[in-house]
Amino acid sequence: MTTITTTDPSGKRARNGSVILTDRLCEKRVAKRVKFYDRKCPGLYVSITTAGVATFSFKFTDRQTGKQRTGWLGLYNPETFTVEDARTKVYGLMGMGGDALVETFRDRKARQAKRGKTVDEIIEERIAWMQTPVRKPDGEMRPRIETWENVASHLRRFLSPRLGKKLAGEVTKHDIATLSNDIVAGRHGGKTSVANARHMRRAASGLFKTGRRKPAATT
Incomplete structure (x- = not known):
């Protein structure tokens, strides 16, 4: 079975910071696009645009291939997809194991390309x-x-x-x-x-x- 490791911010990304993500942080107005990595859930991060759109993603490394991969989780929404929802989703994905996780994101990307955008x-x-x-x-x-x-x-x-x-x-x-x-x-x-x-x-x-x-x- 493929082993996966979560990825912490390093190098250039470290300037964006590793914090405990909160819903309030996701609603923060920013002067330029920034990323915040979650200390409570390794690999989870939110990207916030100047327009106020916050997107959750999950970064991990596939040890079998040595490649770093990123999976899109969804857009922050105070009513339907909060920080806790994103964490729960990541924990569920990590529990699937490496091979299943990589395949899940691959299938999701293919389905999204086929069906169009939300x-x-x-x-x-x-x-x-x-x-x-x-x-x-x-x-x-x-x-x-x-x-x-x-x-x-x-x-x-x-x-x-x-x-x-x-x-x-x-x-x-x-x-x-x-x-x-x-x-x-x-x-x-x-x-x-x-x-x-x-x-x-x-x-x-x-x-x-x-x-x-x-x-x-x-x-």
């Missing part, structure tokens, strides 16, 4: 695209979409918790309409708000238009 994945791409600096008509370099922080907030607060794990190509107009109605009624997003529902629909429209993935019509 809504959470295209949300992260959309945010990165919006905040990319471009030269404006006045000659200054500013984010492509200057209100990107507001749009990012609407995507993360309203769209991600409900539809984030769903394949982007499987999202229907009915899904968006139901989500909008739930926001208006106060069943999603905290308080009753027509404005928030409108912001969500506008953000969703831009998301699927940019990704060329229009919500499918309900059959």
Whole structure:
């Protein structure tokens, strides 16, 4: 059976730090992309972008091949995928043994490539695209979409918790309409708000238009 070892931050990565990961840390705003490795669960780390998107991954070394491997675990979400959820997932993967673990990540990567991206994945791409600096008509370099922080907030607060794990190509107009109605009624997003529902629909429209993935019509 293949032996696996978890990988601690070293060299350049050490500058990002090894800490005890918390949900609060995952919500931290950063000036540049950073990684934090978890002291409680060796190999687990979170990568946080300037857009506020935190992604959990698991780094380990396959001793049979000597290669370092990284497995994607998921995006941080305070409602559906927290630090403790990520730790539990890593412990479960480590219990599988080396061969099974490597094969699991290989199969997962192949399935994801075949089936397409999730809504959470295209949300992260959309945010990165919006905040990319471009030269404006006045000659200054500013984010492509200057209100990107507001749009990012609407995507993360309203769209991600409900539809984030769903394949982007499987999202229907009915899904968006139901989500909008739930926001208006106060069943999603905290308080009753027509404005928030409108912001969500506008953000969703831009998301699927940019990704060329229009919500499918309900059959």
